[in-house]
Every structure is written in C-alpha cells, then in structure tokens.
Amino acid sequence: MLRSPHRAGLAGALAALLLATACGGGTTRESAEEAGGPEATAVADPDAEIPEGLQVAFLPKQLNNPYFTVADAGGEEAVGEFGGEFKEVGPSEATASSQVSYINTLSQQDNDVIVTAANDPNAVCGALNQARQAGASVVTFDSDTDPECRDVFVNQASAAGIAETLVRLTSERIGGSGQIAILSATPNATNQNAWIELMERELEKEEYAGIELVTIAYGNDDDQKSFQETQGLLRSYPDLAGIISPTTVGVAAAARYLSGSEYRGEVALTGLGTPNQMREFVEDGTVESFALWNPADLGYLAAWAGAALAAGQITGEAGETFEAGRLGEYEVGADGEVVLGPPTVFTADNIDDFDF
Amino acid sequence: MADPSPPVPPPLALVEVAKSFGTVRALRGVSLQLRAGEVHALVGENGAGKSTLVKTIAGVHRPDTGRVEVDGTPVEFAGPADAQRAGVAVIYQEPLLFPDLSVAENIFMGRQPLRRFRRIDRWALRERTRALFTRLGVRIDPDRPARGLSIADQQLVEIAKALSRDARVLVMDEPTAALSGVEVRRLFAVARSLRDSGAAVLFISHRFDEVFALCDRITVLRDGGHVSTDPAADLDADTLVRRMVGRDLGDLFPRRTTEPGDVLLEVEGLSRAGVFTGIGFSVRAGEIVALAGLVGAGRSEVVRAVFGVDRYDTGTVRVAGRRLPRGRPAAAMAAGLALVPEDRRQQGLVMELSVRRNATLTLRRALSRYGLLLGSAERAAAREWTERLRVKAGALDDAVSTLSGGNQQKVVLAKWLATGPRVLIVDEPTRGIDVGTKAEVHRLLADLAGRGLAVLMVSSELPEVLGMADRVLVMHEGRLAAELPRGAATEESVLRAATGREAGVAA
C-alpha cells in the first residue's frame, strides 16, 4: 500500500506551480482521507510459545540519554530471560528523522521486535508501518506514536495516576493553597500534554480549590533552557509556591536552580525524576518528594510485550493478557495500551533503596 | 665589471642568483653588490626582474641557484623575518599595510617599544612615529587607521617603516611613483643621510632624473639578466635606455599614419566625489589617445567609470553617439567598448581558470546556443584568438597562471578583441611583460587603430606614451591637467602637467 505510486500529490503540486494556476477545491483538511495502518487480522493464541532467538531491537529517543540507558538495560534483562537476541541502536540526537533512518535499517535487518520511544508521534509512523509489513512487531514505550503505527504501547504509568500523584505531592507540600507552575518538556510531547491536561482537571477538584496554576513553561528537555525557564518563572511570579516538572531533565534543572538560590526550601518542587539525579536535592532539602516509575521495569515489560506479540500470544487487542517475567501478568487495555503500574514516590526515607 | 671589490665585504651581495617561476625565468644568474655608504640604482624595464630581485633580498623568494651574502658570508633567508634580522628593510612598490591597525602600529609592528613586563609602550610608540614623520616632513596622525590613506600617504608610511628599522640595507622599490616633488626631495634627503651614516641603499625608479640626482652607481637589468653596473657619472640617459631596451627605441613603436575618423568615445563632465572631477575628452576612430599622469592621479578610476565597473556621480559617456547607462559593464560591452584593465592578475584574468575559459569569458552569451555553452564552441573561439595573437601556451586547458606575464596579457587582449570592440581601452598594456612581447603589443595596438578602432591607453611609461599616442591627456589629482597633441608632447611637458607645476591646454 505504501509502495503504490501515490505520488499524484506532490507531482500535482509541482505541476500546479509550473502552470502558476491557483486551484479551487483541492486537498484540504476537511477532505483529507484517513491513513490506515496495516490491518491486524491475526487471532491471539495465549498459549503460544515464545520462539528461541527472537531478535529484539531497542530504539530509544536517543542514545546517551541515561534514562533510556536504564530502560534499555531492563529490556536486555527480559530478552535474556526469554532467550532472544538483544540490541540497542539509536541516533545521538533526539530527532524523528534520524529515528526513521534507524527504523528502516532495523526492518531491513529483519528484526522480529522493534521497541521504540518516539521522538515524534507521527513522523516515525510510515517507517514503523513499513517495518510491520515486513513482519516486525512494534512496541512503543515511554512516548507513544499514533496507535495506528504500533501494536502495543507500554505506558509507564497511567496518565491519571501520574497527574493525581504529582498534584497531591505538591498540595501536601504547599499546604493546599498558592500559585503553582508547570515546567514541561516540549509542548508537543504527547505524554507531557496528557499529564498536564489531567493535572488541570485534577486541580479543579474541591480539595485543590486554593491552588492556582499560573502558567506552563517549556524547557525543551534541555538542561540549560529548563534552568533559565525556572529563573524566568520565579522572576515573573514572585509569589510562586510550587513547581511541578513532569520530566526528568526539567525537575533536575529546576532543583539545581532552587538549591543554589534564595528560594531553596521556599518553593516546593516536585515532579518526575530519577533517584540518582535527585538524591542530593532530597538530601539538601530542596525537594521533599518526587515520583517516577522504574524505567528498568518499563524496558523489561516492553521487551516481554514484544516477545508476546512476536509469539502471537497477543495481537494488541484490548483484553488480551500475557506473562511478563518477574512482573507477572499484564492485560492489554484500550488502544493497545499496557500500563506498568502506579508511580513510585521517592522521599528521603526510601531514596537510597534505588540506584538508577 | 671593472671595479675591484672593496676591502670591506659589502653588507649585502647577490652572487649568480637565478630564480624561475614555472616556465618564466625571472632572474638568470644576477650578481649585485650593495656597498656601505652608497646609493645604488637598479633600472630596467618592467618585467626585467627587478621585483624578483628585491623579493630575493627581502627573503620572500629563495634563489633556485646562487646565493645571498651578508658581510661576505653566505646566508639563507628562510623568510622575511630573517632578512629583517640581517638588517634589510624594504619599501615595496605596493604598500603592505594593515588597514585595521593604526599608522603607528603599522610602522612598528613586531617591534613596538616596550615597557615593563614586555607591555607595549603606547606613548613611546606614538612619539617615535611622530619623530619619524617629522623627519620625513609629513603630517599623518599616528593614531589613525591605515585604512583610507591615500596612495602617497601609504607610501610615506612604508618609508617611515623602513626608516624605523635603522636598516643597514634599505631597498626602495619605486618609492617616488606617487609622491609630489616636495616629498621626493625630502625622501632623497633622508636617503642621503642614511647613506652618509653608512647604510647601503638600493633605489629602483623609472625616472632617470631621480636616478642621476641620487645614485652613486647604476645597475641595469634586462630580461632577468645582468647587463651592466657602472658609476652614475659614467652614464647618460640615452645609454641607459639603450641598455634597458637592448635595441633602439624606434623599434619599439611602430610608425603609423592614420587619419582620425568619427568620434567613437565621448566623455563629458565625468565626476566622482573624491576621485576625479570634470573629466571630458573624446577619442576618434583610428586614433590612439594616451592618458598619462602620476600613480594615483585617477586615470584608472576614470576608465573604470567609463567602462561601468565603477559608478560615477555626474557626467555622461557616449559610444558612437549612444549614451551608456552608469555602472553596467555589460551594456558598455554591448555598445562596443572593451577595457583591458590595469591589474592583469587581479582584474584581467581569473588565474585559476584555464586559458580557454579566460579567453572566452567575455563571449559567454555569444557562444551559447539554445542557452547551452558547449566546450567545442568555446575551444574553437579560444583557439582562434590565441592563435591570432600568438599566445604561447602548453594547452588551452592549462590554468592561465602557468603562462608568462606577456602571454597572460595576450590572453587578456584576446578575450577583449574577441568581442569585436569599436573602442578599446587599455590600462597599462605593457606593465610587467618582456620587451619582445611589449613590441608585439605595441604593433597590435597600432594595427587595431589602423583598422579604425578608437584606442584609449592609460600608461605610466613615458616612452610608451610618447611613442604611441596621437594625443596625450595628462591627469593631475583627479583633473585633466593638459591635452597635448603629438607634436607638443615631450617628456618634460607631460611630466610638468602631471606634477601640476604648470597647466597645459585645459581640457
């Protein structure tokens, strides 16, 4: 389907340019036809064996991102358990275009399972679908793509669970009233937006009536930018009582800024962070508590989900179940989502139990 | 060379120095002694090898064979710094200034007076510069940047630079070309005082009056070879010219008799603020008109404006009665104008490109068919013109930079003649080319004029001006100072007008 000569569009545009003719009713947003992914017609067989030597490739947003290094290590553990071959590839810059190039390579290499975290929910779609047509099972984790383009999405935590946890942590810390701001990654990060939306809904609840969400800032998951944005927030909103940063880069940068400023201990900060990055800020009192799932578990589950797909135990339909090694049994939810579980809350009491 | 070597070895000597550039043999075994306490003149035509000799002394070029001796000891200059350490200072023909730096810094670059901790002593820097300028009798602010200095001022800064080195050997490569009479006299006074304090001075000039006024001995170079070295007292100008040219002057300039036809180039009231003012003249078919004057008088600027490479503020240019738009060389070319520019390497040719590409650069459109420019058409056109002008080139696809100066100039001429011009402007047509080619170029110009072209020739060489031109226009400080018909044009009358000492027939 993708290979068919549907090139009328661009060629037509060139022709239109050449003839310098304005056109009347062309392809507009309203008339856009829906793109369809490959149809999932297979039937799940819950008892199917996971074949030996399954080739599982992890394609994170970028290499050199410690979060993904941990997640991929979890994946490697799982792949070892079911006797497959693990590999991790990826671009050194977190761009969708280089990810596409890697997906193409993986499908060219006939990998059985591709586990990826998408840099752009749509840009990688075409390549993923092509890989699926070539026989690969596609699992997304951390950042989903358009559901059309993958078989299963392993969600780190239910969006509602994250939103609820973060709002609760903040509220506890600021005593239930005051101005708060959100420091996000990029505005088109799917998961960030979902969480922000749910946090806004959560804040509408009676118990949080005293809390006002004043703004959302974007640090682009860039340390220095997040650092600057934190400064900007505190400059613009002198009465700011709390910041929620549901991104590991953002929360670490914000914590570092606060810990070196006069606002330490004055402004409540919470968010999603890794224990290793946040340890010193918990110890010095900048941060009281923060949350995260265990990325190693996330990778571990994603690998198992991929194996289950490849084996035919599941097809991505809601209600199917599969075994995920030490994590036990999981069920596929609506839209092919598998949820890892509620986030872990880290405080000074338990942070030393974790090393990632 | 009759005179015996002095008992004291000379501060600097060249022994059998030869130097080639590609196929061009710039120096062929030249020996030269610069003695302490003498001003030594070096004369020769352009292209005789003077500049190469200077650059060898300066440590820029290393001789292929032969050697340089300092105080009788052979030395090898690895670079200009070595020569400077040996006490050689050079004033180049083209000033080598750093436009962004102040005049004082230009003079003392690398030798700035220092204070404690090897810091530059700005105060001393300024004062020493002032002192130098006082000695030269000029007024230039030591703190102004070199950018924007007039040619003469740049030359003076160069002279000050050389003076500041307290050199034992001072080389001056045409230092007076842009200077006024007063400045020249001051320069001579300085040179003499240097000589009297025991320095050796090498003086290069085209002006025989200066050579005879200043110098103790005179060396003549021709075609890269040494011709003679004699005490100035034993020589006269005619002998020098004969030795420089190697034959009688008459041979160089073809005799012609043509009746001037219609006016083909007409310039009226051409002005560009600060460059030239109120220039007006005309050139007829079959006529060769020379535009003479000192370097920096604005001659090249005028012809560039006429051709459209530079803009002008007011005035008109007409070719065969049709007015040319300003600043559009393409339009000038279409009207039948051609300009062989002054600086062959920088303006006339694209040195990296092949002979073929250079020769057909002006014909790009004419040679295209259906918008395509094919190599075959290009090659044919290039071959035709290079053969007509007898360009000596290895292959048409060789880079033009591999040719000798004379052959390069022929390529430039070929490129312009190929456009079939009605008016040919040549700016310094024989600068830096050998005598043989020079004569060829002169014959060619005469021939072209004979066939009805209007030729406007800018030249700094008086013999060329006097030998070739039907009329001589003389510029002085951006204005036309005189218009002299062939009969009235003499070395003296032209020079007088060029130095502004006397107004001739106002144009």
Next chain:
Amino acid sequence: MSVRTGGPEAPVHRARGARAARRARGIRELGVLLALALLVAGTALVNPAFLSAQSVRDLLLGATLLCVLAVGQTLVIVTRNVDLSVGSVLGLSAFATGSLFVTFPGLPIPVAALAGVLVGAGCGLVNGTLVTVARVPALVVTLGTLYVFRGVDHWWAAGRQINAADMPREFLDLGRLGLAGIPLPALVAAAVVLATGWYLASYRSGRELYAIGSDPAAARLSGIPVDRRVLAAFVVNGALAGLAGVLYAARFGTLDANAGLGLELQVVAAAVVGGVAIFGGSGTVFGAAVGAVLLTTIGSALAVLRVDPFWQQAVVGLLILVAIGMDRLLAARSARRLRVADAVGGDGRPGPAGGRGEQRRSTS
C-alpha cells in the same frame, strides 16, 4: 567564504579620519552596551524583580559560558579564521572533568580543572595544526572536528551520565558560590575577558593577531610568524573552551555527551554582535563579551517578560543582522565623508580608490 570583495563596483575603503575611526570603533562597542542597558532597563520597568540581586546573579551566571567562549572565538576570528568546534570541545572537556572525578574520587579540584583545560587545548592544537600545517580553511577543519570531537565524546560517554553526586561538593560549589554576591564563574569569565583584552591590546603578539587578520600576505612579508600565531590562537581558544567545559561541569552537575551541543553558532553570533569583524582584523574581546551577555540576557528577559519563548530565536537572528548592518553602515558613511572631505579640502590628494592593496579586502 568571500574573503574577496563582493563586487568591484565600488572598491570600498573604510576610509575614516583618525578621530572618526576611533569614535566609530568606540561607538560600536558602546552601541552593544547601550542595547544591553536598554534591554535590562526595559525589562526591569515591566518587572522590577529582574534587577533583584538574585536575578542579576543569574544573568551573570548565565552569560559566563558564552562569554568565555566568545572571548576565545574572538582570538581566532581576529586572525581571519573561525572555530566551529567549540561546542564539541566544551562537551568533551566537561565530560573529561567529570570522568576524572568518577575515576579518581579523591582528585584535587585544581588538577581536574587543569585537565579539562588541557583537553580543550589539545583539541585546539588539532584544529590549529590542520589549519596551519595542512592549510585547510578553518571553516572546513572545524566543521569536521565539530563532528569528530562530539563523536569521541559520545563514544566515551557511551550513554553514561555523570551526576552531581559523582563530583565533590566543593567542585559543584564553585559553580554556585560567589564573592560579594557575584558568582565565581562570572568572576572567572571577567578575569578571562580582562586578561585577554589586555593581552590583545598591550602585547606584540596580540597586535600581530590583528595584523594577520587584517592582511595575511602583508603579515608574512612583515616577518610575523603567521602560522605560529594562528596556531597559538587556536590553542588558546581550545583551552578557553576547555575552561568553559570545566565551568559547565561545576555549574550543571549533570553531564552527558550532549553538553554544549549546537553552541558554536551562538558563540560566533555573540562575537559578531559585539563588533568583531567576521573576516578578521578588528574587534575586541570586550565587545564580544558584551555581545555574549546581550544574547543571554535576551533569553532571560523574554522568559521574565513571559514573551512567547518562541520569539527568542527570531529576536537573536534579527539582532545579528542589525549588528552587522550597523557595522556596514558606519563604515560606508565614514568612507563617504572622508572621500568627499579629501576631495574638497586638505592637501587635495585624490582619494585612495586606486589603492590596489585595498581592493581585495573584504568590505565586511
């Protein structure tokens, strides 16, 4: 690129009278300073918190890295070269410093810092050698080493991240503490600016850098050891990028292989905005430093003003264009004035339009 003139139509001579020239040069740096003052004042009017002690500290801290890098870049640009690899050098040196602490936990801080600087100097040496010995244009060399150094960094880091916890507390404090309210890194940057500026203005070799950029051929003929000076400029620039890497490590505490990614064009932009001519020969480190502060302040000011942060980059781009446009305008105006003045009065000498040596020079 076009080291040659754009076109010969008007061989432009930035002719200026002495006073005009000095004034113009002063004006250029004053102009940037004024723009900075206006920006700060304007922002402070809208939000007085912008001038609070904390905020000013943040501003200074934010400008530190760019400042140090812009100073080094100025050294190179002044010689008519450019170094695009500084972002990668910073990343490499930052990671090197961090890894040293990981490998040798008890390492004295000065040793680690020195090592970081040396890593940078080594990178600079590679660039400088390729430029001077192999005679490859600096733009090409440093575009290549931009990839190479970053690749080495990635290969070394191999997905690891060095966290604040891996580095000594005292080292991280260097990035935060300060003297009399001024953060230490900002003091270091100020020292670098002053020292380099002083060196460029007061030492022979410093002035020779300008001479080289002003006219490389003339510099050679004047006996200036051009290659050695250019090499030195690259090495010092590398060392300063290394120093910036050390400061980065101290300040951010979290190091992965992407530190300083894409910083190179910002650095060049800071220098250009600060009045350093892109084709060498003129400009001061003070200008470059003010340019760096201006660029970072724009970022902070827009964040404080809650201007859509998306505008930030566009504003920076516009600023660069305005800066080089102003340079050009000032030069053209004083050239015209001098040309006319020369023609009308004074010693009546014609202008220097025939100056051959001038024509090839860039009219930037």
Next chain:
Amino acid sequence: MTEPHVSARPAPPPGPARRPALLAGVPARRETSVAGALLVSVLAASLLVDGFATGRNAGFLILDVAAVALIALPMTLVIVTGEIDLSVASTLGLTSAVLGRLWLAGLALELIVPLCLLLGALLGLMNGLLVTVARLPSLAVTIGTMALYRGLAYVVLGDRAVADFPFSWTGGAVAALPGTPVPWVALLIAGLAAAFGVLLHATAFGRSLFAIGSNADAAAFAGIPVLRAKLWLFVATGAMAALAGVFWTMQYGSARADNATGLELSVVAAVLLGGVSIFGGVGALPGVLAGVLLLGTIRNALQLADVPSDTLTVVTGLLLIVSVVVPNLLARAREHRRRRRSAPAGPG
C-alpha cells in the same frame, strides 16, 4: 612549450557525439576521486554488509539523503561563487511550519505548496539582498537569518506538530516508482541535478559563476553582473530549501518548526566533500552528488552493520577533513617536487 595542436585533456572517452562536449565542461579532479570513493564504498558495503545491496535498502538510502541532495544542488552554485548559505535548514523548518499552519487554516495543499516555494524564494531573496545590496558577508548574514528563520518557524507553529496530512501526500512522498524499489523522488532529484548541472557546467551563466568565485573583480571587468548572479543563486537556494521542506514534511508526515535542525552542516559537509572549494571558483555538480551519496552510503552501511551512531559522527567529520587535507598535501608535495626538478635544469 608551443604545441601546434592545443587540445583538451584526454579524459572524455569516445562516446555519443554530444557527450564529450558536455563532459568537457566538467573538470576532472577532486570529483573523480569522490566518485571513486563512492564506488568503492558501495562495492565494499555490498560485499560486507548484510542487507545493503537490496532494492529496498537503496530506496531507504535515497529517501534519507533526499533533503540534503535537494539543498546541496543550489548550495554548490552558491559556494562556487565564494558565498555560503547557512540558513537553508531554517528555511526548510520555516517552510514546514508555514505549511502546517496553512493546513490547519484549511487551505488546500495544492495551493499551500506553491505558496511555500514562493516563501522559500522570498527568504532566499532576503539573504541575497543583504549580501548583494547591503554588501554584508554571507557567512554572517546567514548565521543571522538561520536564527531568524528558525525563530519565525517557532513563532508560526510553536512547538506543535501538524500531522494530519492526507495519505495520498505523505505516502505519496515516499512512494516508489511503479515496479521498482526506487522512490520517485530519486527521479526528481536526478532531474533537478541535471538541470543544475547543465546550468553550472554548460551555460554562460554557469561559466560566469566560476569566474565570480575565483575572482569577482576580474568577473566584473569581463562584464559579468556579479551581484545579480549571486542574488539569483540565493533565491534559488531558498526555493530549493523550501522544496526540501515540503518534501521533508510529507516524507515524515509531520510539520514542525524544528524540522531538519542542523541540516545546514550536513549540506555544507556534503558539498565540500564533493570537491567544491570553500573559497569558491572550483567545484562540479557530479562531485557533489557523489559526495551526498557517499555520506548517505557510509551512514546506511554502518547503521546496517550495527556500528553505533557516535562512530558515524566521527566518520563524517574525518571524511570531511581528510577529503580536504589529503589533496591539499598532495598538491603541495607535487608543487615542491616540481620546483626542485625545474630549478637546476633551466636551459642556459
């Protein structure tokens, strides 16, 4: 020294009558070694890397380099004249953002695309005017517009992504020619490459570009409208960057302001690798195409061989340096030898 038959180099082999003529315009130097390197790496990859020598992979490879190739074509001409345009990737991004914005506004793609190309031409025109009329150095100008255009892209679309383009376009962009694995965009690139190649190597305009790049003064003295030529090249570069932007958006099905960030360096690297001198005056379009494909091939082969991306980065950089250093050193060695040979042997 005086050969009676001044003839061209013996390079072009006998072939159809018009081929040598066209080829003669292409100087055979650096670009032949780049083409050789391309050939060698393709052969080596085919033999050594599993899955490289398949039609499908070739398709992937071409799609990967498509945007770089499209922009490298006009960039070659710009660099040949001694200028540079670093704003191309930002022009691509801004085009992509505007495309997305207009699509959100409900316009038809058939209308949006020409508008985008026009926009690209205008952005190029702005660069060109700043370089030619204001006489600013292109390096500085395009560093400025690089920031400006990318900034405007964010202003237009923010950090959003617009992705709901019809499949006939997104799928069509990456579609293959019927019956082959070759994406149709290869044909587009080939056609445009031929057009730019002819323009550069076989027209009066192209000839003048080399002259401008080698010596702008001499070019002006030869009546070449130096500034106008440069202006047009910047316009063409803008338009081609916009075309690449449209293609990129459809290829990835996602209009974003940050599309193709940093691509300008890849483009410049490919052009330089292809033998174009950064100082202008030297270069050939076939060499640049070979350079683009060489970079693409090496990337693709190393990826298939599971070589990590950091190695790819190093290889790209080294290739660029080596491609300039080696010929430079060789030329100097040759010059040195020639001088030593010719010096003592001059005829008396």
